[in-house]
Amino acid sequence: MATIYEVSKLAGVSLATVSRVLNKNTPVREETRLKVLAAVEKLGYQPNSVAQSLASNRSNSIGIVVPELNGPFFGTLLSDIENRFRQAGKHVIIAAGHSDEKLEKDSIAFLQSRNCDALILHVEAVSDDYLVELMQKKVRFVLINRFVAPLYDRCITLNNQHGGYLATRHILEHGHRHIGYISGPMWKHDADQRYKGHIRALTEFGLEPSEQRFYEGDYHEKSGETGARILLENDPSITALVCANDEMAAGALTAARELGRELPADLSIMGFDNVNFSHYTHPKLTTVNYPVGGMGEMAAQLILKRVYDQKVDAIQTVFEPRVIERCSVGPAPDEA
Amino acid sequence: MATIYEVSKLAGVSLATVSRVLNKNTPVREETRLKVLAAVEKLGYQPNSVAQSLASNRSNSIGIVVPELNGPFFGTLLSDIENRFRQAGKHVIIAAGHSDEKLEKDSIAFLQSRNCDALILHVEAVSDDYLVELMQKKVRFVLINRFVAPLYDRCITLNNQHGGYLATRHILEHGHRHIGYISGPMWKHDADQRYKGHIRALTEFGLEPSEQRFYEGDYHEKSGETGARILLENDPSITALVCANDEMAAGALTAARELGRELPADLSIMGFDNVNFSHYTHPKLTTVNYPVGGMGEMAAQLILKRVYDQKVDAIQTVFEPRVIERCSVGPAPDEA
DNA sequence: GCTATACATGAAAGCGCTTACATCATAGTA
DNA sequence: TACTATGATGTAAGCGCTTTCATGTATAGC
Numbered sequence: 001m002a003t004i005y006e007v008s009k010l011a012g013v014s015l016a017t018v019s020r021v022l023n024k025n026t027p028v029r030e031e032t033r034l035k036v037l038a039a040v041e042k043l044g045y046q047p048n049s050v051a052q053s054l055a056s057n058r059s060n061s062i063g064i065v066v067p068e069l070n071g072p073f074f075g076t077l078l079s080d081i082e083n084r085f086r087q088a089g090k091h092v093i094i095a096a097g098h099s100d101e102k103l104e105k106d107s108i109a110f111l112q113s114r115n116c117d118a119l120i121l122h123v124e125a126v127s128d129d130y131l132v133e134l135m136q137k138k139v140r141f142v143l144i145n146r147f148v149a150p151l152y153d154r155c156i157t158l159n160n161q162h163g164g165y166l167a168t169r170h171i172l173e174h175g176h177r178h179i180g181y182i183s184g185p186m187w188k189h190d191a192d193q194r195y196k197g198h199i200r201a202l203t204e205f206g207l208e209p210s211e212q213r214f215y216e217g218d219y220h221e222k223s224g225e226t227g228a229r230i231l232l233e234n235d236p237s238i239t240a241l242v243c244a245n246d247e248m249a250a251g252a253l254t255a256a257r258e259l260g261r262e263l264p265a266d267l268s269i270m271g272f273d274n275v276n277f278s279h280y281t282h283p284k285l286t287t288v289n290y291p292v293g294g295m296g297e298m299a300a301q302l303i304l305k306r307v308y309d310q311k312v313d314a315i316q317t318v319f320e321p322r323v324i325e326r327c328s329v330g331p332a333p334d335e336a
Numbered sequence: 337m338a339t340i341y342e343v344s345k346l347a348g349v350s351l352a353t354v355s356r357v358l359n360k361n362t363p364v365r366e367e368t369r370l371k372v373l374a375a376v377e378k379l380g381y382q383p384n385s386v387a388q389s390l391a392s393n394r395s396n397s398i399g400i401v402v403p404e405l406n407g408p409f410f411g412t413l414l415s416d417i418e419n420r421f422r423q424a425g426k427h428v429i430i431a432a433g434h435s436d437e438k439l440e441k442d443s444i445a446f447l448q449s450r451n452c453d454a455l456i457l458h459v460e461a462v463s464d465d466y467l468v469e470l471m472q473k474k475v476r477f478v479l480i481n482r483f484v485a486p487l488y489d490r491c492i493t494l495n496n497q498h499g500g501y502l503a504t505r506h507i508l509e510h511g512h513r514h515i516g517y518i519s520g521p522m523w524k525h526d527a528d529q530r531y532k533g534h535i536r537a538l539t540e541f542g543l544e545p546s547e548q549r550f551y552e553g554d555y556h557e558k559s560g561e562t563g564a565r566i567l568l569e570n571d572p573s574i575t576a577l578v579c580a581n582d583e584m585a586a587g588a589l590t591a592a593r594e595l596g597r598e599l600p601a602d603l604s605i606m607g608f609d610n611v612n613f614s615h616y617t618h619p620k621l622t623t624v625n626y627p628v629g630g631m632g633e634m635a636a637q638l639i640l641k642r643v644y645d646q647k648v649d650a651i652q653t654v655f656e657p658r659v660i661e662r663c664s665v666g667p668a669p670d671e672a
Numbered sequence: 673g674c675t676a677t678a679c680a681t682g683a684a685a686g687c688g689c690t691t692a693c694a695t696c697a698t699a700g701t702a
Numbered sequence: 703t704a705c706t707a708t709g710a711t712g713t714a715a716g717c718g719c720t721t722t723c724a725t726g727t728a729t730a731g732c
Contacts, residue, residue, distance in 0.1 A: 001448075003718060014682045019720060026721095029680060049449040050395070051718030053386045054687050061450075069415040070612075075406035082405055082432050091446055094430045096418050110427055112337075113385040114397075250616050276406070280586050282618025339688060350712045355690060362691095365710060387688035390717050 002043040011039035022047060053115045061091045062303060063111030063119045067099045072275035073292060074122070077144070080293040081120060084300035088310065090117075101125040112139065118303045120144060120296075124188055140307055142299045146189055156299050156317055160190045163288045163321035164197025167242050167270050170286070170323045172205045175332035176240040176268060179207075180231040182252060184219045184244040191219075194244045194272065213238065217248050224251025232259060232267075239267060239332050246271040246278045249285055253328070264330030274324050283327035291319050338379040347375035358383065389451045397427045398639060399447030399455040403435045408611035409628060410458070413480070416629040417456060420636035424646065426453075437461040448475065454639045456480060456632075460524055476643055478635045482525055492635050492653055496526045499624045499657035500533025503578050503606050506622070506659050508541045511668035512576040512604060515543075516567040518588060520555045520580040527555070530580050530608065549574065553584050560587025568595060568603075575603060575668050582607040582614045585621055589664070600666030610660050619663035627655050 008018045013032060020026040021036040028036075039045070053059040062085060066074045082092050093114060095107035104123045111119055119141035121131075128148045134141065135151060142154045171179055181198055184191030199209050212235050217223030224243055228251065232238055241256075243249035249271035253263065261267040263283050271278055271287035278285040298317075304310040344354045349368060356362040357372040364372075375381070389395040398421060402410045418428050429450060431443035440459045447455055455477035457467075464484045470477065471487055478490045507515055517534055520527030535545050548571050553559030560579055564587065568574055577592075579585035585607035589599065597603040599619050607614055607623035614621040634653075640646040 005718075015719080016683080016721080017681060020681085023720080027680070032680080046445055046449050048390075048451070048718055049446075050386055050389045050451045051687090052720075054384075054390050054689085054717090055719040055721080057687070057720095059386070069418055070408070070411035072406070072408065072411075072613075075408075075411045078430075079405040079432070082430075086432075091429075091431065091450075093427075094414075094418075095427065096415070096422075109382060110385075113382050114427075115384070115386045277408075277613035277616050280613050281616050341688075351689080352691075352713080353711060356711090359690080362711095363709070368710080384688055387717090388690075390687090390719085391689040391691085393690095393717070 001048070002045040004045070004047065007036065007039045007043055007045050010043065011035045057115070059115040059117055060089065061093055061114070061116050062300075063108075063114065063116035064092055064094045064121075065097045065104060065107045065111070065119065066094070066122045067097055067124060069094070069096050072277055073273060073290075076276065076292050077122070077296040080296035081300050084297045084304075088300075088304055088308070090304075090308075097123055097125070099124045105130075108134070118142070118307045120299045120303070122146075140303075142302050144295060144299055153317070154302070156295050156302070156319070158190075158290055158295065158319045158321055160193035160321075161197040161200070163272060163290070164194035164244075165201045166197070166321060166323050167194075167272055167288050168198045168201035169204070170325075171240045171242055171268060171270055171329065172201060172207075174240075174268065174329055177205075177207065177332065178213075178235070178237045178239050180213045180215070180228075180235070180238045180241045182224055182227040182231070182241060182243045182248050183214065183216045184248075186216055188219075191244055198242060217244070219245050219247060221247045221251040221254075224248025225255040226251070228252035228255035229259070232256070232261075240270070240329070241267065242270045244272055246273045246275045246285060246287055249287070249328075250277070250281055253281055253285075264328055266333060268329040268332075270329055278324075279326065281328070286326045286329040287324050288321045289324050290321060295319055337384070338381045340381070340383065343372065343375045343379055343381050346379065347371045393451070395451040395453055396425065397429055397450070397452050398636075399444075399450065399452035400428055400430045400458075401433045401440060401443045401447070401455065402430070402458045403433050403460060405430070405432050408613055409609060409626075412612065412628050413458070413632040416632035417636050420633045420640075424636075424640055424644070426640075426644075433459055433461070435460045441466070444470070454478070454643045456635045456639070458482075476639075478638050480631060480635055489653070490638070492631050492638070492655070494526075494626055494631065494655045494657055496529035496657075497533040497536070499608060499626070500530035500580075501537045502533070502657060502659050503530075503608060503624050504534045504537035505540070506661075507576045507578055507604060507606055507665065508537060508543075510576075510604065510665055513541075513543065513668065514549075514571070514573045514575050516549045516551070516564075516571070516574045516577045518560055518563040518567070518577060518579045518584050519550065519552045520584075522552055524555075527580055534578060553580070555581050555583060557583045557587040557590075560584025561591040562587075564588035564591035565595070568592070568597075576606070576665070577603065578606045580608055582609045582611045582621060582623055585623070585664075586613070586617055589617055589621075600664055602669060604665040604668075606665055615662065617664070622662045622665040623660050624657045625660050626657060631655055 004018050008015045018036050020028050021033050097104035097107050104126050121141055122144040131148055132150050144156050147155045147157050183195050202209055215227035215231050217227045241252050252269050256267050271285045274287045274289040278287050301312045305312045340354050344351045354372050356364050357369050404410055433440035433443050440462050457477055458480040467484055468486050480492050483491045483493050519531050522528055551563035551567050553563045577588050585605055588605050592603050607621045610623045610625040614623050637648045641648045
């Protein structure tokens with residue numbers, strides 16, 4: 001690969017001038033500029049971004065930590081972030097944190113050591129204190145799907161509690177009064193919030209939450225299946241199942257079918273997230289929309305604005321969920 | 337962030353010695369080693385990998401180009417690659433090529449400029465010649481899902497033709513004789529190969545391929561729906577649809593249901609890829625397994641072996657597909 | 673015609689590291 | 703004892719860039 005030195009020799013100018021032409025930050029005589037550009041073209045020169053990064057202490061790259069690389073949810077998130085940055089000539093470096101404290105910290109350290117100009121973190125296992133410390137160390141980052149008070153202006157969140165509320169209210173409005181709830185792991189902030197919203201809706205309709213109708217899953221399909229089976233067998237009066245995400249809802253669908261329940265005539269099922277497969281299910285899943293793409297893009301915007309001083313559209317940090325009506329929720333069957 | 341210089345000062349040794357302790361490539365007296373390690377610990381020193389990369393011309397990072405970041409297929413691929421490399425202490429930098437020649441080339445250039453030690457490419461738009469040139473320029477890379485003869489030893493491929501053959505044979509063995517085919521874009525190598533396999537199976541059973549029963553989609557759901565509708569309306573005798581991927585098969589499922597076809601009694605549908613949502617569909621999709629995770633891991637192994645000289649398990653470059661029987665294929669209905 | 677000013681360019685330091693080479697003890701050998 | 707081999711450590715160059723500062727040249731003002 002050609003270096004800037006070879007370009008400068010061919011163009012008959014100094015290194016500095018080549019750098020100036022390429023970075024467009026200092027005026028250069030048009031004539032010289034063209035000479036340099038011609039040399040660049042001729043040699044097929046491409047700046048070594050590692051050297052640039054070392055010299056300038058900027059890298060034009062943004063680090064992203066997500067729990068998993070697969071799964072519909074994070075794919076959409078990554079894709080939208082990458083798109084937005086690509087338009088701005090920035091690049092992304094991605095690491096998986098696997099919801100594990102050590103791996104999350106490792107990933108963050110790695111991205112820092114790579115001179116990332118900023119980080120986008122979707123982390124679950126590290127503590128709030130750790131994140132606050134990170135801020136104090138002047139690390140630039142934004143948090144997705146997590147709210148930490150001292151970091152309020154760099155958190156892009158979904159109003160999870162309201163989402164949980166809407167999901168359950170939707171079910172209640174269909175006349176259901178015996179409602180099972182399949183939760184995500186309660187140590188995760190979003191799972192906790194969604195459940196709180198569920199309780200709020202229940203209370204609003206004068207219903208008591210019951211131990212019997214609660215199952216804590218792990219956000220994966222299998223646990224939705226198990227949860228549905230346990231709930232339905234323990235309490236046959238249940239006519240609706242609210243699930244804290246679509247994957248568990250898909251599992252619940254399977255279990256319900258295997259138990260011979262007619263959907264949605266006998267049993268209604270509600271999901272959460274509106275991931276891309278949720279309309280492949282049968283019946284198509286009624287769910288709560290998680291505007292993940294928009295949130296990813298917003299995280300990118302925030303960084304473009306704060307770190308790169310670019311002009312961007314208005315910043316929004318809290319997103320609102322809404323119910324997506326499809327076919328898995330129906331009116332409550334008449335009480336026998 | 338502390339630098340190696342501060343560590344060396346604190347430990348009372350030279351820069352070189354610190355570097356040697358950290359890189360474990362030159363013997364250092366145990367006593368000195370401990371002094372250095374203590375200093376590292378005390379300062380919370382973390383090497384700046386950008387500087388390391390510039391100085392050593394190695395980066396311990398591997399670049400990956402895939403068409404999209406979302407979608408079940410690439411998520412799985414990325415995830416398995418990242419996992420394998422993380423175990424080996426390497427890191428991945430990911431770029432999306434969007435099946436566009438310019439973007440693919442940009443992505444490759446970017447990854448090279450980032451000093452990646454090697455690349456894993458799942459590219460579709462750049463020419464074979466371009467890839468051969470890349471090899472001649474001594475760029476280290478492996479190709480996924482694409483075979484280019486001069487690069488035979490760095491191509492990790494699925495036997496797509498055999499997959500296409502198996503899919504159609506499976507349908508034929510269920511007695512179907514009027515079979516529609518919904519293809520991917522024929523300029524894509526895999527789409528072409530899968531179709532060739534389809535033809536081969538047809539021929540083996542003494543059937544002629546027919547223009548009437550072929551539809552070229554774009555691998556996305558919508559085109560599967562459109563394709564199914566067109567095929568079934570043009571030729572009502574069709575009793576089975578072979579789709580070149582699961583997304584289009586999901587679309588076909590929708591169309592079939594809307595046309596009032598009972599599945600699989602009236603109509604059988606076959607997918608390809610076995611992506612993670614294919615068992616969420618109703619009926620669950622019968623499909624051909626694409627061992628994408630295994631192939632990603634193999635690409636990683638190949639690089640660990642060739643680029644980093646690590647000992648790894650045996651290398652396999654061609655993977656074989658196999659039919660996954662689920663519920664969307666049934667026996668052909670008796671001819672009326 | 674001479675100085676003040678702006679503008680274009682070059683020289684060189686330095687970003688944080690690795691590594692070839694030089695240096696210096698120390699131990700082994702005759 | 704003098705000499706060489708050996709192993710540990712230091713010195714300094716250099717990776718490919720950016721950027722500050724100095725220099726030079728053309729223009730304007732008097």
